[in-house]
Amino acid sequence: GAGVSQTPSNKVTEKGKYVELRCDPISGHTALYWYRQSLGQGPEFLIYFQGTGAADDSGLPNDRFFAVRPEGSVSTLKIQRTERGDSAVYLCASRGQAAGTGELFFGEGSRLTVL
Amino acid sequence: GIQVEQSPPDLILQEGANSTLRCNFSDSVNNLQWFHQNPWGQLINLFYIPSGTKQNGRLSATTVATERYSLLYISSSQTTDSGVYFCAVAQAGTASKLTFGTGTRLQVTL
Numbered sequence: 001g002a003g004v005s006q007t008p009s010n011k012v013t014e015k016g017k018y019v020e021l022r023c024d025p026i027s028g029h030t031a032l033y034w035y036r037q038s039l040g041q042g043p044e045f046l047i048y049f050q051g052t053g054a055a056d057d058s059g060l061p062n063d064r065f066f067a068v069r070p071e072g073s074v075s076t077l078k079i080q081r082t083e084r085g086d087s088a089v090y091l092c093a094s095r096g097q098a099a100g101t102g103e104l105f106f107g108e109g110s111r112l113t114v115l
Numbered sequence: 116g117i118q119v120e121q122s123p124p125d126l127i128l129q130e131g132a133n134s135t136l137r138c139n140f141s142d143s144v145n146n147l148q149w150f151h152q153n154p155w156g157q158l159i160n161l162f163y164i165p166s167g168t169k170q171n172g173r174l175s176a177t178t179v180a181t182e183r184y185s186l187l188y189i190s191s192s193q194t195t196d197s198g199v200y201f202c203a204v205a206q207a208g209t210a211s212k213l214t215f216g217t218g219t220r221l222q223v224t225l
Contacts, residue, residue: 031210042201042215043158056212089156093213101145101211103163109156 002026004107006092012113013082021077021110025094032075033104034067035091043091049075082114117142121202121216128192128223136187136219138202146205147178148213149187153198161187161200192223 005024013019025032031050035043045059049069057067064082069075079086089111093104118141128134138147149161162169162176164185169176173192178185189196199220203213 033212042203042217043213045212045214048210048212050210055210091158095211101165101205103146103148103160104211104213105160106150106158111156 004092004094004105006090006107006110008110009108010111010113012115014115015082015084017082017114019079019082019112021079021090021112023075023077023092023107025073025075025092026096026105029094029096029105030072031095031097031102032069033093033095034075034077035093035106037089037091037109039088046077046090079112082112084114087112087114117144117204117206117214119202119204119214119216121200121219123219124217125220126222128221130192130194130223130225132192132223133188133190134192134221136189136200136202136221138185138187138204138216140183140185140202140204142183142206144180144183144204145207146211146213147180147185148203149176149185150201150203151196151198152201152218158201189221192221194223194225197221197223 034046037043048056052072064080067077089109091109093106150158166180175188199218203215205211
């Protein structure tokens with residue numbers, strides 16, 4: 001697609017439920033990133049994929065968070081047993097260059113509210 | 116990890132005024148980007164500028180990598196420039212894993 005697409009744009013769930021957030025990167029981009037932005041803060045890194053594999057998952061806060069990218073394109077961020085503190089905007093970004101540098105482009109985000 | 120500081124944290128301008136936003140970072144970088152986050156939360160790419168100077172319309176940016184800072188200039192500000200401006204950097208060998216500053220919140224009034 002023309003830009004990074006994220007769905008859903010808004011998700012309201014109850015504490016303890018399971019949530020999936022989807023990211024469709026710019027066509028042909030091999031690198032994909034997930035970030036989380038809490039109110040009043042800058043985005044914080046969660047996980048980075050190069051192709052199908054998670055090259056860096058050092059930002060995932062705990063084992064309730066998991067992400068996959070099985071075919072090297074679309075990625076899904078999965079959150080188990082959601083907690084109120086997980087409420088935030090989850091941003092996805094992609095980058096086109098295979099080498100380790102280059103410009104990141106962000107989607108509009110998925111706003112998660114855990115009641 | 117790398118530290119990113121932005122100043123000022125808040126800025127109020129009258130329409131037509133000019134401003135300079137600053138980003139300081141604590142280590143050498145091979146990626147530096149400036150973003151504008153609009154009131155709807157969308158991060159809009161302004162500049163990809165790990166070094167040098169670039170201009171795009173009323174906006175320009177300069178990064179002095181050896182001195183570990185970058186500046187974003189906004190000239191003849193308009194109300195549509197309002198929002199939060201983020202600087203984000205990545206160190207070499209991190210595959211452009213960006214670390215964001217805390218942002219500068221800009222409000223442009225009539």
